[in-house]
Amino acid sequence: MRKFLDGLYAASGWLAGLSMIGVLLMVLLTIFSRFFGFAAPGTDAYAGYAMAGAGFLALASTLKKGEHIRVTLVLGMLGGKARKVLELAALLVAVLLSGFLAFYSARLVWQSWEYHDISVGIDATPLWIPQIVMAVGTLIFFIAFVDEFILEILGRRQAAPTGEEEPHHE
Numbered sequence: 241m242r243k244f245l246d247g248l249y250a251a252s253g254w255l256a257g258l259s260m261i262g263v264l265l266m267v268l269l270t271i272f273s274r275f276f277g278f279a280a281p282g283t284d285a286y287a288g289y290a291m292a293g294a295g296f297l298a299l300a301s302t303l304k305k306g307e308h309i310r311v312t313l314v315l316g317m318l319g320g321k322a323r324k325v326l327e328l329a330a331l332l333v334a335v336l337l338s339g340f341l342a343f344y345s346a347r348l349v350w351q352s353w354e355y356h357d358i359s360v361g362i363d364a365t366p367l368w369i370p371q372i373v374m375a376v377g378t379l380i381f382f383i384a385f386v387d388e389f390i391l392e393i394l395g396r397r398q399a400a401p402t403g404e405e406e407p408h409h410e
Contacts, residue, residue: 245387252380253301262290282363289370296377300384331389335382342382345375
């Protein structure tokens with residue numbers, strides 16, 4: 241299971257990177273279309289969809305690598321059981337919030353599909369298509385928080401970086 245989850249987080253990170261490449265390609269296509277005088281309608285919208293995809297797909301892998309911003313002022317003053325209780329409480333809140341985000345993201349995709357909602361731009365893209373990337377990203381983010389919560393309960397969670405470690409010099 242650990243190998244599967246780590247692969248899921250890595251795949252999500254790679255897809256986020258590919259989404260960033262999609263943004264680059266859409267911007268380049270827009271530039272070339274203006275320079276060479278041909279039409280490329282919808283590129284702004286697709287760049288926006290790819291940017292949103294990059295942001296949501298990167299959430300889980302960023303969390304699992306300890307790259308999310310953490311305020312550790314209170315945690316640093318606590319030790320032992322009090323620290324563990326506060327970590328568990330914070331993770332439980334994160335599980336609940338990310339669960340709501342994943343649920344309502346999936347619900348938005350379903351509603352867009354059910355009502356045949358399309359973008360208002362010239363591209364007239366069915367909105368469930370770009371929204372599904374957001375829903376998948378938030379679902380993987382939720383899974384990552386559940387994973388962190390369970391690892392904390394079991395005492396196997398890696399300590400998050402505090403920003404006070406010595407810098408690596410090579």
